[in-house]
Amino acid sequence: MSLPSYFLVDLPEGAPLTPQLVADACHTLRRNRELYLAHRTTSQLIGLLAELGRNWLQPDDPFRQRALQEGPAHTGFSRATLERGLDAFFGGLTESNLRRLLRQDLGEESVLDAFQPAPEPSRRVRALGPRLLVQVAAGNLPDPTLLSIILGLLVRSAQFVKCASEGSFLPRLFGHSLRALDPKLAACLELAVWPGGRQDLEDVLLREGDCVVVTGEDATVASVRARTPVTTRFLGYGHRVSFGFIAAGVLHELSLETLADRAAADVTAWDQWGCLSPHLFYVQTGADQQFPSQFAAALAAALERWETRQPRGPLRPERAALIAARRDLYAVRAACGGTTRIWNSAGSTAWTVVYEEEPDFQLSCLDRFVYVKPVTSLARALQAAEPVRLHVSTVGLAAPAAQQAALAEELAAWGVRRICPLGQMQRPPLTWHHDGRPALGDLVTWIDWECEAPTGQTSAGPPSG
Incomplete structure (x- = not known):
């Protein structure tokens, strides 16, 4: 199975990447999000992601087969280690687990679809994900990168994922498996890889993102944080x-x-x-x-x-x-x-x-x-x-x-x-709080709508100070 040149990570080794190319990719992602992602329902996305997980568990799935056949040479893990890791990750990607995650972090999944009633009769709330989510991924394991992509899709974010040089193989296969299942949704995802030190590319990416997520060594997190605009939400996951x-x-x-x-x-x-x-x-x-x-x-x-x-x-x-x-x-x-x-x-x-x-x-x-x-x-x-x-x-x-x-x-x-x-350390549930934080909840922004109170009721509360 040959993979088409769909993502930037598919470009031949040594192909030039320029700041303008990265900026154009970000603009395309924003446009595609409005066309293909922003108006999907949470239920639709849950069903699609669960189907993607089931596909990866099938022995005859072409992307799984390629991961197991070529993965040892690309990742350094044996076939058996890869098989065990993929089964653990995708085995947890179920509709019931995704719904549990949404209820845990957001209260109810429908807040991503529309305003929902709050405890007060005159207030409604809604959660919105960032329009463009930028991710700087670590290269030691595939799970964190794949999970971050899944979370971003759940909150309706277009995503630009900068993969580590030695960690792009499985995210690339995952991206193509998403494209095979739903090409329009995959159009809201970009994957790229470039050597360290390309600050010209990274600076463009950090300016374009509405939220930046960085996973890696503490020095990497600190460096990217220092160059991220102060108005951009930043989530860093350092050495543990x-x-x-x-x-x-x-x-x-x-x-x-x-x-x-x-x-x-x-x-x-x-x-x-x-x-x-x-x-x-x-x-x-x-x-x-x-x-x-x-x-x-x-x-x-x-x-x-x-x-x-x-x-x-x-x-x-x-x-x-x-x-x-x-x-x-x-x-x-x-x-x-x-x-x-x-x-x-x-x-x-x-x-x-x-x-x-x-x-x-x-x-x-x-x-x-x-x-x-x-x-x-x-x-x-x-x-x-x-x-x-x-x-x-x-x-x-x-x-x-x-x-x-x-x-x-x-x-x-x-x-x-x-x-x-003991025995479950590398198998956290989908609902776990990464570094003690709500992984999905940290991505969204909450909007409060204080409605006009119905006749005969009052919306008065304590003074705002």
């Missing part, structure tokens, strides 16, 4: 890290093998490259001082099993060298005493587990390299993770049912924005 916490006593409800398998599922999802992937697992000792090291050994065995059924993608030489160097470091430490142990795949860098009694938070080098650290309590784990507190996204929690509510409250008070069961 995640970890797991395993409470003492959980083995009364889960076997050690099940617990380790769930943790391994989180490590292997997207080869640990997502912001929701765990860098380490804190394991509470409790009465059994050997539990953390036993869990580390079980996690190593689980990662070996996962490597058999879902192998990690091949690494560039510099990535493999980084893992090898870090392994050597911990092998030396392990040989010098009993506070460090290491397990790793034989003959490859496919996976690594480091057990270390020093509790300080340690960033992983990713690609299925994970730490296990014993702690006496959740409070001790959070104290050790304090240096990254402002960057923590998700904590995967495994604990006895009777303890979960109290632990969740402790995590929330410390600053964690998402708490989920």
Whole structure:
């Protein structure tokens, strides 16, 4: 299946992109939105997006087939990893989930169609999305970019998506799958890629957008924010890290093998490259001082099993060298005493587990390299993770049912924005609050219409101050 040259991202490598070309594309998107998107109903868009999701789940879908066949070479993920990730994402793109998201963030889906009654009898409200939504996407995972496109379509926004140089393959296929289903709707989407440093192109894009969404490293977010006009809504999603916490006593409800398998599922999802992937697992000792090291050994065995059924993608030489160097470091430490142990795949860098009694938070080098650290309590784990507190996204929690509510409250008070069961860290529901914010709600502008009160009623309220 060959893809036509429909989006800017389809242009041959090296084709010149100019500020005027970007400006013209933005003007075309605005016009197409008025013609093909602005007047669609929310129900129509929900049905179309759900159908798109169902298409991607079909084994014979040509875009899915191409993603699985060519994806490993373009993304660095194995076919099995891509298949698992696509199934998780598109499996959640259902009509019921989209409606839940709209009700959660906006109260009711019809506020995107027309003014709706507010609690006061003389007031009505309506939500409108930006006419042109500009997105600067990260390149580590496809899910955030695809979800942002979906959210933009729901709020009736034309979209210009600037993809990362190494992250355009799946968004491009997704765009073409939308075009195959509804060419007019796809005419409200533009996808492009250009090397970093093209400030001339980015400045035009930032001037044209009514809302700018940036996902990436903190420095990227800060740079784009500084160049975005002050009158333009800006939504930035910067660097985030995640970890797991395993409470003492959980083995009364889960076997050690099940617990380790769930943790391994989180490590292997997207080869640990997502912001929701765990860098380490804190394991509470409790009465059994050997539990953390036993869990580390079980996690190593689980990662070996996962490597058999879902192998990690091949690494560039510099990535493999980084893992090898870090392994050597911990092998030396392990040989010098009993506070460090290491397990790793034989003959490859496919996976690594480091057990270390020093509790300080340690960033992983990713690609299925994970730490296990014993702690006496959740409070001790959070104290050790304090240096990254402002960057923590998700904590995967495994604990006895009777303890979960109290632990969740402790995590929330410390600053964690998402708490989920172990095994679900890289599978947030469509309704999750990204970085603690309503992803759909942040896109819209609310309009209040204070109507003329019916005869015999009053619309008087408190003074405005």
